Amino acid sequence: MKKTPRPDRAPDLAPGLAPDLTIVVATLAASALLLGACRDVSKFSTHDGRFEGRVVAGNLVRAGIGDDTRMCVTLDTERLQDTPGTVTTSDGRFRAAPLRPIPQLWHDPLSTLTFGDGRIQNLLYAASPTPLDGGQPEDSQDVFVILSLMQSKQIEARLLRGAPQTDAGVSPPGVATPMFAVFQLQEEPGPCSF
Incomplete structure (x- = not known):
């Protein structure tokens, strides 16, 4: 039987990683982008x-x-x-x-x-x-x-x-x-x- 994705659930962007680790990785990536946007003048x-x-x-x-x-x-x-x-x-x-x-x-x-x-x-x-x-x-x-x-x-x-x-x-x-x-x-x- 083929599994169909549930429409109320977001796709797994980091398969194989625990959900908590996915959040940590996403947070670190966002932080890196923000730090790059801040310019020390x-x-x-x-x-x-x-x-x-x-x-x-x-x-x-x-x-x-x-x-x-x-x-x-x-x-x-x-x-x-x-x-x-x-x-x-x-x-x-x-x-x-x-x-x-x-x-x-x-x-x-x-x-x-x-x-x-x-x-x-x-x-x-x-x-x-x-x-x-x-x-x-x-x-x-x-x-x-x-x-x-x-x-x-x-x-x-x-x-x-x-x-x-x-x-x-x-x-x-x-x-x-x-x-x-x-x-x-x-x-x-x-x-x-x-």
Whole structure:
């Protein structure tokens, strides 16, 4: 007589193992997955130092930022969701500008944004620039700051604001100039060098 499976019983996923051992194996596997998902980013806290570096050269990955601009970032990884740190640029556009978290982001899948290899975690913030001398008031409109905490213990930082309105790239009155820049930042001791 052929045995038919009982519909009210789950299939035996680990034949030959005692049911209690199956539960233990499943619990250990789930724990291993959770531990792998937790990322220790504490090594990126700057304490009395900073992460500093130059903008990546090339007009294809840079707009609205000079090709000799440097960036300095301070970061407190225990405060990533409230007061994570500051951003400063050598052109004076950002002067210890607070990195402002977007509260809703931490409850959205965008908080798990991943792109490229070698990244431990990507963080998205807003920061308010200061208009440069002769700049327009709209130049103080917020900029997104994307920080990629790299496995190499460096930070890759991106500044992002707007997009060209026309083929000529001229922004209409009241709209800030688009900005896009990538910076490679290394950990350095002490305060920003500029």
